Amino acid sequence: MNTPNAFHFLLKQVREEHGMTQVDAAKNLKIARQTYLDLEYGKTLPRLDTLITLSALFNKSVAYFTGERPSLDSFDTMELFEELQQRYLKKVPNIAEAVPH
Structure with a gap:
């Protein structure tokens, strides 16, 4: 258990x-x-009640202290990027189109 x-x-x-x-x-x-x-110092692991108290004290999830991290491995990065781009374009009006010529 000597990983970051x-x-x-x-x-x-x-x-x-x-x-x-x-x-x-x-x-x-x-x-x-x-x-x-x-x-x-890594000599012991916390009891569940201590882990829950730690989470509240430091405003972190229990998952944070267990070393779990969300993974994006299963996502298609380009597909995700395109979806975010479309959402952004829907929210931000095109100023060039809004200005009368």
Whole structure:
């Protein structure tokens, strides 16, 4: 579990982004400092209730902490681009056509 998407790497990153110390995070999670350290150093994984509290505390989804990322592999990129382009063109009027000559 030593990948950049590993739970402990994500936990440390999001804690630092929120300007919290490890002690601050432990207090907010209502767990012992050592328990928090074990989580952040990758020695243990969180209990479900701790994971849910982490998600609320840092405004991240549970999926974020599990390392799940949405994949676009199954999408046809050009088809998706064309659809987005059509949606954009419908919303934005053509100024050249709107100005009387």
